[in-house]
Amino acid sequence: MKRCVILVTMLVASLVSSGVALGATYDLTGTWNFSNFNHSVTGACPNGTNASGTLNIVQTGDSFTLEFTSGMECDPASMCSFNGTVNGAEYTATNSDVVDNEGGVATNTFVFTASSETEAAGSTVSTYELDDFSCEWNFDVTLTKAGGGPDGGVPDGGGAGGDDGGSSDSDEDEQENGDGGGCSTTGHRAGGLILLCLALIGLLRRK
Numbered sequence: 001m002k003r004c005v006i007l008v009t010m011l012v013a014s015l016v017s018s019g020v021a022l023g024a025t026y027d028l029t030g031t032w033n034f035s036n037f038n039h040s041v042t043g044a045c046p047n048g049t050n051a052s053g054t055l056n057i058v059q060t061g062d063s064f065t066l067e068f069t070s071g072m073e074c075d076p077a078s079m080c081s082f083n084g085t086v087n088g089a090e091y092t093a094t095n096s097d098v099v100d101n102e103g104g105v106a107t108n109t110f111v112f113t114a115s116s117e118t119e120a121a122g123s124t125v126s127t128y129e130l131d132d133f134s135c136e137w138n139f140d141v142t143l144t145k146a147g148g149g150p151d152g153g154v155p156d157g158g159g160a161g162g163d164d165g166g167s168s169d170s171d172e173d174e175q176e177n178g179d180g181g182g183c184s185t186t187g188h189r190a191g192g193l194i195l196l197c198l199a200l201i202g203l204l205r206r207k
Contacts, residue, residue: 022087022088023061023062023088024059024061024062024086024088024089025088025089025114026089026114026116026117027059027117028057028059028064028091028114028117028120028145029057029058029059029064030056030057030145030146031054031055031056031069031145031146031147032054032055032056032057032120032143032144032145032146033052033053033054033143033144033145033146034052034053034054034055034068034071034141034142034143035050035051035052035141035142036048036050036051036052036124036139036140036141037050037139037140037142038139038140039137039138039139040137040138040139041135041136041137041138042135042136042137042138043133043134043135043136044133044135045128045135045137047137048137048139051071051072052071053068053069053070053071053072054068054069054070054071054146055067055068055069055143056069059086061086062085062086062087063083063084063085063086064083064084064085064086064091064093065081065082065083065084066081066082066084066093066110067080067081067082068080075099076097076098076099078095078097079095079097079099079106079108081095082094082095082108082110083095084110089113089114089115090111090112090113091110091111091112091113091114091120091122092109092110092111093108093109093110093111094107094108094109094110095107095108096108099128100130102130103130104128104129104130105128105129105130106126106127106128107126107127107129108124108125108126109124109125109126110122110123110124110141111123111124112141112143117145118144118145119143119144119145120142120143121140121141121142121143122140122141122143123138123139123140123141124137124138124139124140124141125137125138126138
């Protein structure tokens with residue numbers, strides 16, 4: 001019996017050390033409030049600013065989808081949607097797409113750890129690449145489940161475009177002076193997940 005216990009213990013230790021994926025500890029399906037902060041940028045690009053809003057997670061076993069539903073404005077819309085995998089309490093979500101008509105590609109990797117079914121925290125690395133031009137953004141994110149459950153409340157005033165879902169004068173100017181798909185570098189848009197990347201088009205064209 002003692003030998004059996006020792007063998008089982010050694011097997012578990014071996015699985016953990018070899019990086020074998022563990023089953024999901026929690027089911028995070030539901031609506032979540034997020035806040036991002038502690039921004040930094042590498043490259044000749046504008047830094048992000050703090051932002052907050054809501055996102056929705058649908059988890060099925062060891063996989064999940066994540067979609068930002070307010071506090072961010074994504075262009076293309078695909079940049080607000082992520083697919084991910086779960087390893088124990090660690091969640092890794094990614095997306096990637098061409099984000100402008102120059103052929104620039106944005107890639108986001110969002111890794112967070114759940115401490116319970118209602119709290120999680122992590123960080124995001126976002127990149128933009130076009131030929132030999134590139135930028136990388138890093139920031140931290142906290143998540144709190146809205147209303148304590150899948151049908152919890154959503155903060156007031158949050159359309160997908162930020163506070164009221166509308167466009168400001170500066171937003172319109174950017175879209176006129178850019179290539180038609182621009183991302184703002186102010187307010188909620190600038191805070192999130194490479195969403196400011198299309199502001200680079202103006203910089204690139206002035207080179």
